[in-house]
Amino acid sequence: MKELREAIKTYGRGLGNDVVKVDMFLNHRIDTALLYRMGEEFAARFKEDRPTVILTVEASGIAMAVAAAHALGDLPVVFAKKGATVVQSPDVAQAKVYSFTHKRENIIRVDKRYLPIGSRVLIIDDFLADGQACQGMMALCAQLSCKVAGIGIAIEKGFMPGGKNLRAMGVHLESLAIVTGIEDGKILLADDD
Amino acid sequence: MKELREAIKTYGRGLGNDVVKVDMFLNHRIDTALLYRMGEEFAARFKEDRPTVILTVEASGIAMAVAAAHALGDLPVVFAKKGATVVQSPDVAQAKVYSFTHKRENIIRVDKRYLPIGSRVLIIDDFLADGQACQGMMALCAQLSCKVAGIGIAIEKGFMPGGKNLRAMGVHLESLAIVTGIEDGKILLADDD
Numbered sequence: 001m002k003e004l005r006e007a008i009k010t011y012g013r014g015l016g017n018d019v020v021k022v023d024m025f026l027n028h029r030i031d032t033a034l035l036y037r038m039g040e041e042f043a044a045r046f047k048e049d050r051p052t053v054i055l056t057v058e059a060s061g062i063a064m065a066v067a068a069a070h071a072l073g074d075l076p077v078v079f080a081k082k083g084a085t086v087v088q089s090p091d092v093a094q095a096k097v098y099s100f101t102h103k104r105e106n107i108i109r110v111d112k113r114y115l116p117i118g119s120r121v122l123i124i125d126d127f128l129a130d131g132q133a134c135q136g137m138m139a140l141c142a143q144l145s146c147k148v149a150g151i152g153i154a155i156e157k158g159f160m161p162g163g164k165n166l167r168a169m170g171v172h173l174e175s176l177a178i179v180t181g182i183e184d185g186k187i188l189l190a191d192d193d
Numbered sequence: 194m195k196e197l198r199e200a201i202k203t204y205g206r207g208l209g210n211d212v213v214k215v216d217m218f219l220n221h222r223i224d225t226a227l228l229y230r231m232g233e234e235f236a237a238r239f240k241e242d243r244p245t246v247i248l249t250v251e252a253s254g255i256a257m258a259v260a261a262a263h264a265l266g267d268l269p270v271v272f273a274k275k276g277a278t279v280v281q282s283p284d285v286a287q288a289k290v291y292s293f294t295h296k297r298e299n300i301i302r303v304d305k306r307y308l309p310i311g312s313r314v315l316i317i318d319d320f321l322a323d324g325q326a327c328q329g330m331m332a333l334c335a336q337l338s339c340k341v342a343g344i345g346i347a348i349e350k351g352f353m354p355g356g357k358n359l360r361a362m363g364v365h366l367e368s369l370a371i372v373t374g375i376e377d378g379k380i381l382l383a384d385d386d
Contacts, residue, residue, distance in 0.1 A: 023304060023307075024306075024307075028271065028272065028274065028303070028304055028307060029269055029270070029271045029304075029307040030259060030262075030269060030270040030271070030272070031269060032259060032262040032263055032267040032268060032269060032270055033267040035259060036263060036267065058251070058252035058253075059251035059252035059255060059272070060251075062252060062255045062256050063255050063256070063259045063270070066223060066225060066228060066256045066259060066260065067259065067263075069223075069225040070225055070229060070260075070263075074225040074226040074229065075225060076222055076223060076224060076225060077222070077223040077225055077256070078221065078222045078223070079221065079223070079252070081221065110221070111216060111221055111222075113217075114216075114217075114221060114222040
């Protein structure tokens with residue numbers, strides 16, 4: 001998506017050889033106009049997969065999820081909660097997620113009532129790196145007998161294995177921008193997405 | 194706001210004498226149509242305060258903040274990050290917040306660049322109880338020489354002192370629903386807001 005690639009080029013910062021900082025428009029400050037354009041783009045790319053609910057993880061996926069949900073006719077959004085510990089409850093589905101960014105394991109959980117059996121779930125997240133967060137959300141969907149209708153990502157780190165693994169599983173994955181590498185603080189992007 | 198009051202009556206659950214659970218449509222699952230109606234309502238109530246940026250705290254304020262920002266002509270949104278520890282950085286403004294819900298102290302912080310001097314800040318949050326989160330965000334605004342244009346809250350606990358204290362300070366505070374008490378699990382609401 002051209003506008004997102006341009007925002008990354010203009011405002012993104014590359015740190016080391018794998019960190020992409022987009023605090024200026026996505027992860028701390030949100031460029032609302034760009035956010036809603038991204039929501040429309042997700043809607044266009046996933047409309048034919050007929051999602052009935054959007055699933056994301058707190059916190060930075062929430063803004064994009066509600067923008068996409070709005071563009072898809074006000075679908076409900078469920079955001080998985082993140083915690084360090086397992087919650088013992090028959091009402092809750094949970095999965096382990098190793099955070100590449102924070103180098104620690106989290107538990108993500110959802111109240112089972114909010115992803116009813118047979119839901120067609122569109123998973124939305126800001127970043128895709130090694131794919132742990134997506135795999136965790138897919139595990140929640142599997143536990144709850146929901147179908148993953150697709151996965152929409154803002155920024156995929158193309159040099160990490162997450163995207164390749166998900167595509168190999170046959171999931172409909174769409175990334176609005178793909179980072180191919182970082183060189184001397186400069187973020188390199190694929191020409192298209 | 195009538196639609197919000199009706200959602201609270203239908204789906205909200207009262208626990209003990211002070212906990213209001215609205216997981217079904219606001220805090221875990223989001224009713225997107227209601228969310229955007231709330232965003233429009235905030236926009237109508239704060240338009241004349243001419244906000245230039247919306248400030249909230251992760252995670253559950255983010256959805257409402259972007260809905261309100263969209264209705265106000267795509268204002269930028271900044272979400273303060275929450276953490277247990279003070280971050281030592283000249284680029285960061287921070288304030289202490291005691292969480293009534295979780296019975297612990299958090300630090301909230303924003304990157305100074307994202308609230309430029311002179312910004313007119315509309316603070317948005319899901320709940321107002323003792324007002325600690327709002328006071329923390331107001332402290333960030335004061336540190337950064339920004340003006341608090343107003344405070345928009347989804348659900349105010351009218352039996353807690355936060356709203357009264359903020360109104361006494363002369364802040365333009367708008368709560369879309371006011372809970373007056375909880376009796377035997379039933380949430381009691383003020384007739385108007």
